Amino acid sequence: MAYSLLYVSKALLTFPAGEAEVAAIVQASCVRNALLDVTGALISTGGCFAQVLEGDETAVAELMHSINNDPRHMRVKIIRTTEEPRRFAGWSMAYSGHASFVDRHITPLFSPLSAGDTAHLALKLIALMEEFARLPSRSP
Numbered sequence: 401m402a403y404s405l406l407y408v409s410k411a412l413l414t415f416p417a418g419e420a421e422v423a424a425i426v427q428a429s430c431v432r433n434a435l436l437d438v439t440g441a442l443i444s445t446g447g448c449f450a451q452v453l454e455g456d457e458t459a460v461a462e463l464m465h466s467i468n469n470d471p472r473h474m475r476v477k478i479i480r481t482t483e484e485p486r487r488f489a490g491w492s493m494a495y496s497g498h499a500s501f502v503d504r505h506i507t508p509l510f511s512p513l514s515a516g517d518t519a520h521l522a523l524k525l526i527a528l529m530e531e532f533a534r535l536p537s538r539s540p
C-alpha cells in the first residue's frame with residue numbers, strides 16, 4: 401500500500417512555449433521522485449495541471465512542499481488522499497503530454513463540490529491518467 405495524493409492547479413505558463421518548461425519539470429521530477437521512491441503521473445492541459453503522487457507519506461509531503469511553492473502554477477488544490485496500491489508503479493513520473501480535452505475533467509474540481517461528486521470526478525480523472533500512462537509513447 402502507498403499514500404496517494406491527487407491535486408489540481410492552474411498553470412501560469414504560456415503555451416506552446418510552456419511545453420519546454422513542462423518537459424523540464426518532468427525531467428527533474430523523474431530524478432527526484434525516483435530518489436524518494438515516489439511514483440505518479442502528470443497531465444498538462446495548457447490551462448491546468450493534475451498530478452498523482454504516490455509513495456511514503458513523508459516523501460509525498462516533501463514534494464508537495466516544493467510543488468506548492470512553485471511559481472509556474474497557482475491554486476494548488478488537493479482533491480484526494482488515500483492509502484491504496486500504487487497505480488503508477490514503475491513510473492517516477494508518467495507524463496501525458498498536452499491533453500487540452502482533459503480540461504473539462506479538471507476545471508469542475510476547482511469549484512466547491514459534494515464529497516461524492518469530488519470522489520467521482522477524481523476517480524474519472526485518475527482513470528484517464530492511467531490510460532495515458534499505458535500508451536507506448538508516454539515513457540518518463
Ligand SMILES: Cc1cc2nc3c(=O)[nH]c(=O)nc-3n(C[C@H](O)[C@H](O)[C@H](O)COP(=O)(O)O)c2cc1C
Nearest residue numbers: 425428429432433449451463466467470472473493
Ligand atoms: C505542476 C508541477 C508538478 C511538479 N511535479 C514535481 C514532481 O513530481 N517532482 C519534483 O521533484 N518536482 C516537481 N515539480 C517541480 C517542483 O515544484 C520544484 O521546482 C522542484 O522539485 C525543485 O524543488 P525545490 O525548488 O524545493 O528545490 C513540479 C512543478 C510543477 C509546476
